[in-house]
Amino acid sequence: MQLKRTLSVVTCSILAASIVTADDYVRLQYIYYDEDSGRTSVSTPAMEINKDFGVDYTLNVSLVYDSLSGASPTFVDASSGATATVSDGAVYKNDIRFADVDYADKRKSVGVAFTTRFASRDALTVGANFSNEYDYRSYEASAEYLHYLDGSKNQSVSLGASYQKNDVSVYCSLGTDICDTSSGASEKIMDLDVISLEVGFTQTIDTTSQIKASLFYIAEDGYLSNPYMRVVRDYDSNPKITPEKKPNSRKSYGLFLQYAKALNDRLAFVSSYRFYRDDWDIMSHTVNGEFYYEQSSALTLGAGLRYYRQNEAEFYNGRRDYFTTEIYASSDRRMSGYNALNYTVSIDYRLNDKISLNASMSYYDQLDYFDAVYYGMGLKYRF
């Protein structure tokens, strides 16, 4: 009788563990992103596969294909046309325009992550990412260790690190000063190395709420300029359109806080705050809030709002009559000070135990600069 009871407890535990941890699925997602005034549009089909091997191992694979087209704003010489490969040199003041330069690109990326759970249920996840574009290639290796501080797994700490190696193809026709024009080379491959570190802490507060806090540090070293971005120098004396120049290193750090709370059986709230600062003098604050309402066991509705604010980099200026002989100079608007808002509504419909469908619409508004709408639709198949 005692043996029977013990066996049934063990069986129940194993079943419960399987129910809790088995998370085998394939997710297909399509996203279409479109900026106003015919600027950037992106078409992105993506796929994710997640497979548990018992309760100790999980494999996650994701594939993403981005097809981009549109235009990006920078200074151009109107007399020679607004193209990305416009030659630099002296120009007439009246020919200088801040205009959209056409571009197109395709980006393919693959990510793999493998998680191993130990007897203590601590987990080690190792991952690799690779992406390839027309003029950019990126390799990344990462590892994250999760350690539970108590038997009920209500408290955990994590430590993550990644190393990224990027190859940037800079075409000599873009007029940057990194090409040895006497060699006749048409392009030069520039390195960009990125090291990221993150330390996290998670605390379960009660049966309906949880907090997470993490500190992150990112060190970038290499070619951080955008070879397509231009600045105007010596506008008042001898105006020239020249490539922008950003520093070759950037150190940034920040704090991320997240709080998730189920307000009742149907309504959940997920909020977060991020503080960021770097040695380019950019500081930013990001606040994000999302509500999810389970209308029924099949239908979940979501709504979210994100607010972002940053101040400008020390070498940024958007005026055409500002730069003269400064070493670092950029008129890239992403380096300026601005606010941005992102609104999202979503719907998730569970057809049956195996299949869920989702659709979402988001509106991103970078105040004073541009806005964009993006739509997502997807399917999740559990197996």
Next chain:
Amino acid sequence: MKREMSMRFMILSLLVICSGCSIKDVKPWEKATLAKESMKEGGGNVLLTRFKHHIYFSKEGSKGGGGVSGGGCGCN
């Protein structure tokens, strides 16, 4: 200076809020609500969340805080 002050105030406020939280010893079988997808950013839709972060990364001047993995992109 004003920004530094507001930042310190924000961190202090969060610490005060969290210090008021009454932390309970939640047993594994009581975590059904916490395990719901609606308790995760993006409602658990990892691909959509990654795409959003990709937009923010390529259109804004800062990044980080969402984990160390993510891959590079020629969009800086």
